Every structure is written in C-alpha cells, then in structure tokens.
Amino acid sequence: MVGTEEGYESATATFSMGHWFDGLPLVNRFAIDGASNKINYRSKLTCKKYEEKIRDNHGIVTKHPFSLFKTHPNQTPLAKIMGTKRTTKPGLEPCSANISVNYPFNKPGEKPKIYCQNHASQVVELDAYDLTPTRLFSWDELDPTIKGDHASPHSHFDETTGELINFTMEYHTAGTAYNFFSVSLNNPNGQLIGSVTAKMSYVHSFCVTPKFIILVLFPYYGKGSGFNFTWSDNILDSFEFDQNEPTLFHVISRQKKQHVATYKSDPCFAFHQINAFEDDNDNLYLDIACYDNSDILNDFELENLRKGLSKRLHMTEVRRFILRNIQQESTKFATIPQPSRRGSLLTSLFWSRSTNQDSPWPIADYVRCADSTLELPRINPRFQRLRYRYVYGIGLSAKAAGQENQIWDSLIKCDLDVKEVVAMWGSDNCYPSEAVFVPHPGKDCEEDEGVLLSIVFDGGNNKSFLLVLDARTMSELVRAYLPQVVPLSFGHGAFKRIGD
Numbered sequence: 001m002v003g004t005e006e007g008y009e010s011a012t013a014t015f016s017m018g019h020w021f022d023g024l025p026l027v028n029r030f031a032i033d034g035a036s037n038k039i040n041y042r043s044k045l046t047c048k049k050y051e052e053k054i055r056d057n058h059g060i061v062t063k064h065p066f067s068l069f070k071t072h073p074n075q076t077p078l079a080k081i082m083g084t085k086r087t088t089k090p091g092l093e094p095c096s097a098n099i100s101v102n103y104p105f106n107k108p109g110e111k112p113k114i115y116c117q118n119h120a121s122q123v124v125e126l127d128a129y130d131l132t133p134t135r136l137f138s139w140d141e142l143d144p145t146i147k148g149d150h151a152s153p154h155s156h157f158d159e160t161t162g163e164l165i166n167f168t169m170e171y172h173t174a175g176t177a178y179n180f181f182s183v184s185l186n187n188p189n190g191q192l193i194g195s196v197t198a199k200m201s202y203v204h205s206f207c208v209t210p211k212f213i214i215l216v217l218f219p220y221y222g223k224g225s226g227f228n229f230t231w232s233d234n235i236l237d238s239f240e241f242d243q244n245e246p247t248l249f250h251v252i253s254r255q256k257k258q259h260v261a262t263y264k265s266d267p268c269f270a271f272h273q274i275n276a277f278e279d280d281n282d283n284l285y286l287d288i289a290c291y292d293n294s295d296i297l298n299d300f301e302l303e304n305l306r307k308g309l310s311k312r313l314h315m316t317e318v319r320r321f322i323l324r325n326i327q328q329e330s331t332k333f334a335t336i337p338q339p340s341r342r343g344s345l346l347t348s349l350f351w352s353r354s355t356n357q358d359s360p361w362p363i364a365d366y367v368r369c370a371d372s373t374l375e376l377p378r379i380n381p382r383f384q385r386l387r388y389r390y391v392y393g394i395g396l397s398a399k400a401a402g403q404e405n406q407i408w409d410s411l412i413k414c415d416l417d418v419k420e421v422v423a424m425w426g427s428d429n430c431y432p433s434e435a436v437f438v439p440h441p442g443k444d445c446e447e448d449e450g451v452l453l454s455i456v457f458d459g460g461n462n463k464s465f466l467l468v469l470d471a472r473t474m475s476e477l478v479r480a481y482l483p484q485v486v487p488l489s490f491g492h493g494a495f496k497r498i499g500d
Helices: 048-057 077-082 223-230 295-299 302-307 326-333 345-353
Strands: 002-004 007-009 026-033 038-045 098-100 113-117 122-127 133-138 156-158 163-172 175-183 191-198 212-217 220-222 239-241 247-253 258-265 269-278 284-291 317-323 365-368 375-378 390-395 410-415 420-426 430-432 436-439 450-458 463-470 476-481
Touching (some): 175 212, 191 212, 191 247
Antiparallel strands (some): 026 038, 156 163, 247 258, 269 284, 390 410
C-alpha cells in the first residue's frame, strides 16, 4: 500500500491501461499556411501530473465516475474504502474525448483558447498556440444548479443563437436527471434548459435542432439500478445492455424549456449521432451510426486488440429515425405525470416501468440510409441542424471487410439521398482517424465543397501523416509526414480559421 494525500493506493511493478478509450491525451495542433505552403505541427501531453501520479503510485485513484472505461485502478478494497470520497470537482483526470474551438468564453481581443472535454463533466482549457493547460473546471462551477457526475464530451454549438449546449447526469436513488443547459457570451455562467428523469444510461452524444434537443437513451443501463455506478471505477463494469428494452428518444423544447415528448424504437447502441433536422410537417429526423448492441465496447479492450480480434469488429448501420407529429405527441405527453429533477417515488416507478416494450410511447420509425458501415461521422458544419446530403467517416475497404482481425482502413463519403458510398480513400497499410470537414470559405458553396483533414498511421513505414482530401472527389491533395508517430485514437478534432 502507498499512502498519499488523496488516499491509499496499492503498488505493483507495472501498471497498464485496459481499454483503448482510457489512453492519456495527446493533443495535436496543425497550423496550415496556404500562402507559404507550410504546415506547422505541435503536440502536447496535457495531463503530465496525472501521468506522474500513475507512475509514482503504480495505479489510479479515481475520484470521478465515468473516468475509466475498462482499466483496473490497481487498488485493493481497503484502498477503495479509505480513498478520497467521490466528487465532481476537477482533479487530474485527462480530458481528451473531444476538442472544441467554439466555446463562448473567449471575448473579442482575448488570447484564443481551445477546450477539451471528457465524460466526467470536466473541461480543460488550453492555450490555442502552445497547448499549455490554463484552466480546469467542471460544469457546476459555472452554475451550482448544473449538477451531475457525467456530461457528454460532444457539446453542441449553435452558431445561430451563440449557445453551447450540453447536459449533466445527476444520479439519485429515485431516478437519474439529465440536466440540459446552455452557455453563451450573454450568459457565461450558463442556464438550465430542461431536465429528463429516466433510467441511468451511458450517453456519448445527443441531437439538437433549431427547436428541440433530443436525448437518445440506448438500453445500456446501469447495473443494480445504477448502484454499481457509485462503487465501480469502470463504465463497462457499471452498465449492461438489455436486448428486451427499447431505445428511447426524449424530446426537450428549447423554447418551452421542458421535456415535451418521448418516442421509442428497436434496441440498439451508438456513440455518435450524425445530425438532426426538422421538416415543415411537424416531424424530426435523427441520423445515427447504430450498432446492434454494446459489444463494440468490449472489442476495444486492449487485451482483445493486442491478441487480435477473434471475430470481425462489430460494425455500424447508419439509420435515420423519424419522430412524427411532435406537436400532437407533446399534447398527449402533457397529460402524463412528470417526475421532478430529483423525482418522486411514484413518478419514478411509473417511468421505470414505462421503458419496456409495452409502454405508451409512440414509435420512432427508421430506415437504413447507407450501404456501408461508418464510424466517427462528420458533415459540413454549415449543415448542422439542417437537411443535408453527405456524411463522411472511417470505414472498411472491400479487402478488409472480408477478413477477420481488421480495423477501419478507409475514409468514405456517403450520399444519403441515394443511400450509397459514392467515394472512398484508402492506401495500403494505412489507418485513418476521424476526418474533419473544412468547408470552402465562400458563402454560396455546395455542401461537399471543401477538404477533409485526417491524421493517418502508416503501418508499413511506422509513421504518421496529415492527410488532406478533396471532400467532393475524395482524391488525395496533401500527405505531410509528421516527426513522430501519433497513436490511433477514437478522439475528435476541430478546425478554425484565423480571424473567424
């Protein structure tokens, strides 16, 4: 046992992460200068203190739920009991699941910042130039009413309203409150938009349209009614997939600031929701990269990746869900007793029982809208919350799709109107990361007019390079090799023009 100021930790010779998502964050910055035809590259490990803590103590004391996916913290039961009490206050946990350049905290004239997020309701602020961490905070520091241990790493920025939208997950024995809030330059401390009380579920992302926020709860629920969550350090040990439960779509009105409808559909699982939009007939459309179940999380345990997947990687299906007659359904919904944020025993029991297949919620139909698997989806950001046509992501080449022990080796472009992959990029022994769409700077441009940026690992040469593709044709424009290998990751990036 090793005693520290934060508790007791067990000490062994070696400590290793157990899941691909648990790696320490390496933030990469590319400054692309078209005039000089140069790319300046900088990278930084943004959690050096956390790394030192692991090295010095041969393990991790996690103070926050949702800190790890599947890594044993190397603690004895005594260390758990005598360790630091759980808290939402930020400590040393790494924040790297997503990077944003659109946080409404930078006032005109201030030195630019970028922001990294994780699942543990924490945000780290970095200097936009040298990537030095300058601030670490949790959402409830902005406003104490924004309570909860968990937040989505995918905050949604609405350029029209200037709002950054996210939620926190507040767990109680009577139910879990998903508290949605917004932050803007006019309201930098944030304000609550509305709450949904439901079962505890793992939520990576959510959907936003001009009028609504849609929280999709897949039947990947907390074990023991969520009690495991308060003790376990790992997400995979705290949740389990229930094939007998539906996927639920909880709709919040941004104008009314309340939960106005719930729909249900077939059980499935997803990390990433691609886009959402409304039509003139009172319907909502949600495009999601769906898995049949949550087995993909187990695929990414490092033990499985190191020894080679014993079967093919679980793959997604791009589905378009349709939530019909939202106003009519919201009128019906208003007659149902609603639980408060903390919930009452009666209403919480009602809602927990109403999540089964016999519930009164209307059906959210869906159609398959692509003929290929796709992950880490990106679109032209100018078409967020609008009807759109093209989605880009990592995919499998025809060769890889027919083999076992393969991981994504291509970047693909899907046309959702014709439901086909219309273009693809791939290169032997090369494995791309997420493709960031950079739209053409002109105002009246086609949806697919722009370029894609992706960090690619070249396995044949054991090197990494920045890839630039024409988003229309998927033809290679630039391949700039980097001075170091950038590990493959499931992380996300963002682009910002100087002066925007």
